[in-house]
Amino acid sequence: MPTPVAAGVNSWFLNKFELERLEMDTLQTLLLGFIGIVLVNNLVLTKFLGICPFLGVSGRLDMAFGMGLAVTFVVTLAGTLTWIIDHVFLIGTSLEVMRYLCFILVIAGAVQLVEMYLRKFFPALYESFGIFLPLITTNCAILGLCLFVNLWGIDNLLEAVVLSVGAGIGFTLAICIMAGIRENLELADVPECLQGAPITLITAGVLTLAFMGFAGMIR
Amino acid sequence: MVLGSGFYVLSFHENDKLNISKGLNKMSKDVSLGKTFFAGIWDSNPVLRLLLGMCPTLAVTAAVKPALTMGLSVVFVLLFSNIVVSLLRHQLKPHLRILMFTLTIATAVTIADLYLKAFMPEMSASLGPYIPLIIVNCIIIGRAEACASKNGLIVSIIDALGMGAGFTITLCVLAAIREVLATGNIFEITVMPGSFTPWAAMGMPVGAFITLGLILGAVNIISKKTA
Numbered sequence: 432m433p434t435p436v437a438a439g440v441n442s443w444f445l446n447k448f449e450l451e452r453l454e455m456d457t458l459q460t461l462l463l464g465f466i467g468i469v470l471v472n473n474l475v476l477t478k479f480l481g482i483c484p485f486l487g488v489s490g491r492l493d494m495a496f497g498m499g500l501a502v503t504f505v506v507t508l509a510g511t512l513t514w515i516i517d518h519v520f521l522i523g524t525s526l527e528v529m530r531y532l533c534f535i536l537v538i539a540g541a542v543q544l545v546e547m548y549l550r551k552f553f554p555a556l557y558e559s560f561g562i563f564l565p566l567i568t569t570n571c572a573i574l575g576l577c578l579f580v581n582l583w584g585i586d587n588l589l590e591a592v593v594l595s596v597g598a599g600i601g602f603t604l605a606i607c608i609m610a611g612i613r614e615n616l617e618l619a620d621v622p623e624c625l626q627g628a629p630i631t632l633i634t635a636g637v638l639t640l641a642f643m644g645f646a647g648m649i650r
Numbered sequence: 651m652v653l654g655s656g657f658y659v660l661s662f663h664e665n666d667k668l669n670i671s672k673g674l675n676k677m678s679k680d681v682s683l684g685k686t687f688f689a690g691i692w693d694s695n696p697v698l699r700l701l702l703g704m705c706p707t708l709a710v711t712a713a714v715k716p717a718l719t720m721g722l723s724v725v726f727v728l729l730f731s732n733i734v735v736s737l738l739r740h741q742l743k744p745h746l747r748i749l750m751f752t753l754t755i756a757t758a759v760t761i762a763d764l765y766l767k768a769f770m771p772e773m774s775a776s777l778g779p780y781i782p783l784i785i786v787n788c789i790i791i792g793r794a795e796a797c798a799s800k801n802g803l804i805v806s807i808i809d810a811l812g813m814g815a816g817f818t819i820t821l822c823v824l825a826a827i828r829e830v831l832a833t834g835n836i837f838e839i840t841v842m843p844g845s846f847t848p849w850a851a852m853g854m855p856v857g858a859f860i861t862l863g864l865i866l867g868a869v870n871i872i873s874k875k876t877a
Contacts, residue, residue, distance in 0.1 A: 462827045476855065477855055478709070479674065479704075479705050479708040479709040479855065479858070480705055480783075481705070482704040482705050482708060483701075483702075483704060483705070484790060486701070486704065488805060510713070524685075528764070529760075531756050531760050531763070531782050531785060532753065532756045532757065532760065532761055535752055535753075535756050535785050535786070536753075539749065568752075568786075569786045569788060569791065571705045571783050571786045571787075573786075574782070574783060574785060574786050575705075575779055575783055578779035578782055578783070579779060580778055582778060614743050622867075622872040622873045623865045624868075624874070625863070625867045625870075628701055628863075628866055629863040629864070629866040629867040629870065630863065632859050632860070632863030632866065633859065633860050633863035633864070635859045636855070636856045636857075636858070636859030636863065637856070637859040637860075639854070639855040639859060640851075640856045643854065643855075643856070
């Protein structure tokens with residue numbers, strides 16, 4: 432029996448194949464890919480990526496939004512750069528074995544670059560991101576997106592960029608919804624043993640049920 | 651604990667802070683090897699107490715088999731990185747150590763991934779990106795920072811085995827609950843009576859989140875009773 436993970440990947444391949452068969456124009460493909468990654472294949476709620484910040488930084492709405500923005504920024508940069516490096520250097524020189532090493536180096540480098548750039552040119556923004564920026568290196572949503580772009584066999588740069596931006600927006604959406612719910616949850620009467628992380632996980636579970644409604648929206 | 655949930659403790663609830671700080675205190679006090687090993691399984695269990703490595707815990711636990719594969723891969727990577735970091739700990743420059751940890755882990759993960767692709771291709775395909783995602787698993791970089799870069803080889807190996815065992819056992823328990831309720835089988839052997847109606851939701855993301863939430867709640871009750 433295939434696991435849900437495998438089924439998700441397979442259905443994406445089918446979708447891609449069907450799209451090609453129908454010879455849809457590029458714009459439509461990009462739009463569907465974007466909506467797909469924001470809602471249908473939301474990285475946090477259907478692929479379980481980026482759960483650590485999703486649980487940890489979703490206590491207050493403004494912090495959640497800041498984290499979402501920082502992730503969107505870095506994932507766009509990292510997704511684009513890893514696609515270019517993968518297709519220009521690694522596949523050209525048959526060095527696919529080095530893929531994971533390169534990806535994590537690119538992500539760590541991108542985070543460092545973003546940090547230096549913001550500190551120099553936008554000190555106010557840098558202050559407000561604070562601790563979130565270095566943390567993003569170990570955010571699985573970033574590496575996960577780079578790996579999914581590779582796994583789904585995305586073969587044009589524009590599509591990779593659109594998917595990367597979409598992944599960031601999907602993450603921001605999920606973490607902001609969660610923060611909104613948790614701000615109201617403070618007033619709720621939760622059993623003592625479930626307070627904190629357990630109730631957050633259960634809330635996230637109910638949220639995934641809502642997002643399951645989007646499944647099958649894009650065929 | 652430089653990376654991972656250590657930072658997030660700031661915004662965690664009192665319950666979690668208590669658990670995490672208890673787990674971390676136990677770790678620093680433990681000296682004997684046996685205690686180091688068993689600390690990883692219960693007192694400072696990476697998933698249940700420290701809330702580390704949540705992504706694979708939720709993603710691969712729809713059935714016991716992938717959960718076990720994932721757990722053993724993490725044990726291998728943890729052992730590899732702890733051994734290398736422990737041997738190199740005197741040569742490490744403080745500002746470069748995180749980079750060194752990450753590259754060591756990425757190398758170990760590449761080895762594990764190639765092994766799975768060669769000898770268990772079906773399992774590798776169904777686990778998809780979650781094996782390479784071990785690179786950003788906070789447990790491994792956390793142990794490299796908190797244990798292997800400060801301790802000798804033997805302690806680091808025992809620590810890796812204990813933490814790995816704690817992670818694997820947690821994954822398997824969660825996966826067993828989900829697999830039984832979602833399909834009536836465990837390890838693809840039917841255990842539930844024929845009249846049992848499978849709970850489809852247990853195989854979906856919602857089942858993962860809610861089961862883990864309830865397990866964390868149960869652990870809170872048990873640790874309060876025994877404290």
